[in-house]
Each structure stands twice: as C-alpha cells, then as structure tokens.
Amino acid sequence: MSTQSKELQVTKESMVDNVTNRIAELQEGGFKLPPNYSPQNALQSAWLMLQDVQTRDKKPVLQECSKNTIAMSLFKMVQLGLNPAKNQCYFVPYGKDLVCMTSYFGQVLIAKRAGLQDVKANLILKGDKFNYQIEADGRKVVTNHDQPFENLGNDIIGAYCVVTLPDGVQDTDIMTIAEIKQSWQQGAPKGNSPAHRNFEGEMAKRTVTNRAIKMYVNSSDDGSILDDDTPAMSPTEAYVNQEIKSNAHKKSIGFDEDVVDAEEVVEDKAESKQETTQQESMPNF
Known part of the structure; x- marks a missing residue:
C-alpha cells in the first residue's frame, strides 16, 4: 500500500x-x-x-481542510438524510x-419529507411572457x-418556485x-x-426554492423523518440521552480541533439562520 493510500485510510478511519x-x-x-435512508451508503459515496x-489552489480538500469541518459536513449530510451520489x-x-451544501434536488427531497406534495422551480428568460396574480389570501x-424554444439560452431575468401544499393548494x-x-x-x-459561474440557472432555481420552502420546512414537526410515533428528538437531546445511558462522560470522543462555524459560507441570510440552528444542535466532534 502506498504512503498516500495509507494516509487516506487513516483519514477515513478518523472521520468517516x-x-x-x-x-x-x-x-x-x-x-x-x-x-x-442508509447513512453508511451515503458516507461511503461522500468519501x-x-x-x-x-x-481553488487545486489541492485535495482531505489534506487542506480541517478534519473537524470535514466531519461536520458529513454529519450534516447524514442529519438531513441526503446522498451525494x-x-x-x-x-x-x-x-x-x-x-x-444542499442542492436543488436535496431541497425538494427535504420539502417532500416535510409534507409538501410537490416542488417545482422554473427560470424566467429574456423574451418570455410571464404573468401572475395575487389571490385574496396573499398567495x-x-x-x-410562455417560453418559446428559441428563448432557451437567453439571459435569466428571474425564477419562481411553485410548492403544492398537503391539501393540494x-x-x-418569485x-x-x-x-x-x-x-x-x-x-x-x-x-x-464555479457553481455560480458555470450553472447559473441551477443555482438560481436553488435560491428561489430555498426561499419558497423554508417556511414550511422550518415549521414542520420533523414528522417527515420519523417512521413511528416516537416524538422527534434533536441530535443534542439524543446525544445527552446516550451519554447518560452509557456514562460516556468518562471518555473523550472526537477531534482536538475547535468546531468551525460555517455561518459565513451559507447561500443567503435565511439559509445562514437555518445553518446556525442546525450547527447548534450538533454534538461536537
């Protein structure tokens, strides 16, 4: 086994x-x-x-990024029930x-788990005929x-996301x-x-979808991730219960590095708030 392979194996064992x-x-x-959801399959795919x-300097993230933020990113992936594959x-x-970072597909998955029937985002291109109205209830x-075929490839002037609520409304x-x-x-x-520069359309749909679903996802009772009638429990509560159960206070599990707050790198202010809440609920590695 080469030195690099040995280092990767050690890194895998210490993080994944x-x-x-x-x-x-x-x-x-x-x-x-x-x-x-199989966390093992998701973690192997992520690895x-x-x-x-x-x-950006063309250096492997497994060597350049801190072990703790790598572990935290993997934990967030599993906590949200996402698979990078x-x-x-x-x-x-x-x-x-x-x-x-949650992709557009991940956002749709999370929204459906929260109870929404469907989530669809579209781009509004220059030359499109687009109209909407505001209903009496504010919707x-x-x-x-109307988006003719010849408009495909035109400049993006906007985007919208249509969410179908549990009652079909x-x-x-926009x-x-x-x-x-x-x-x-x-x-x-x-x-x-690179994602913003090369996939502007997908990133635009991701942004409008995030804003459209955040109220419904953030106000859900976590029932979408439960397979029985057990009350939802945050990672912190689960961690405390497990610590009490196993007397884990007698041992130290995790990395020596401090937890890094990723709040500065989230997509927008609303997502920043959501990220902070999620990280506060995560047990330290």
Whole structure:
C-alpha cells in the first residue's frame, strides 16, 4: 500500500468511521433518520467523492481542510438524510473549512419529507411572457408563462418556485435575477464560485426554492423523518440521552480541533439562520 493510500485510510478511519459511530450512538439516544435512508451508503459515496474534490489552489480538500469541518459536513449530510451520489448535496471548500451544501434536488427531497406534495422551480428568460396574480389570501399564482424554444439560452431575468401544499393548494415564490444575485452576495464566494459561474440557472432555481420552502420546512414537526410515533428528538437531546445511558462522560470522543462555524459560507441570510440552528444542535466532534 502506498504512503498516500495509507494516509487516506487513516483519514477515513478518523472521520468517516467516527461519524458513523457517532450517528449510531445518537440513534441509541433516540435520534431518528429518514425512513429508507442508509447513512453508511451515503458516507461511503461522500468519501469517494471527497477524494476528488479540490480547493481553488487545486489541492485535495482531505489534506487542506480541517478534519473537524470535514466531519461536520458529513454529519450534516447524514442529519438531513441526503446522498451525494444522487446529487442531493455537494461539498464546497472555503479556505480550511469544508461545507456540505444542499442542492436543488436535496431541497425538494427535504420539502417532500416535510409534507409538501410537490416542488417545482422554473427560470424566467429574456423574451418570455410571464404573468401572475395575487389571490385574496396573499398567495401568488402564475397565470401564464410562455417560453418559446428559441428563448432557451437567453439571459435569466428571474425564477419562481411553485410548492403544492398537503391539501393540494399551490403557492408560488418569485424572485428577479437582481434579488437572486443580491442573495448570493451574502455568501463567502459572492456568487463567483464555479457553481455560480458555470450553472447559473441551477443555482438560481436553488435560491428561489430555498426561499419558497423554508417556511414550511422550518415549521414542520420533523414528522417527515420519523417512521413511528416516537416524538422527534434533536441530535443534542439524543446525544445527552446516550451519554447518560452509557456514562460516556468518562471518555473523550472526537477531534482536538475547535468546531468551525460555517455561518459565513451559507447561500443567503435565511439559509445562514437555518445553518446556525442546525450547527447548534450538533454534538461536537
């Protein structure tokens, strides 16, 4: 086995296996994962992908990013029940920090788990005929969106996301491209990351979807991740229960590095608030 292979194996054992063990401990304390979700498969897929992820300086993130932020990004992926092999999330390096970012597909999955029937986002291109109306209850409804084939490839002037609520009623969130780019300015890359530059349309749909579903997802009771009638339990509560159960205070599990707050690298202010809440609930590695 080469020196590099040995180093990767050691890194895997100190991070992926650590996260796997920690999740198992939390589950013993009452923490629930989404039904039909395999954290082991997701972690293995993430590990394979991370070996190819590089920083802006073309250096491997497994060597350049701190062990703790790598572990935290993996933990967040599992906590949200996402799998990078299905393009539900991706890993982005920011200096020495590695962050797990939810993709558009991941957002749709989370929204459906929260009870929404459907989530669909579309781009509004220059030359499109787009109209909407505001209902008496304040909901926005798209009345017409005519997008001829020849408009494909035109400049993006906006985006909208239609969410279908559990009762079948639809609501729509609409953002201009100026609003979308202003949202991007809140993140560390200021909208200049490779994803923003090369996949502007997908990133625009991700941003408007995030705003459209955040109220429904954040106000859900976590019933979407439960497979029985057991009350939902945060990772912190599960961790405390497990610690009490196993007297784990007598041993130290985790990394020596301090937990790094990834708040500065989230997509927008609303997502920043959600990220902070999620990290506060995570047990330290």
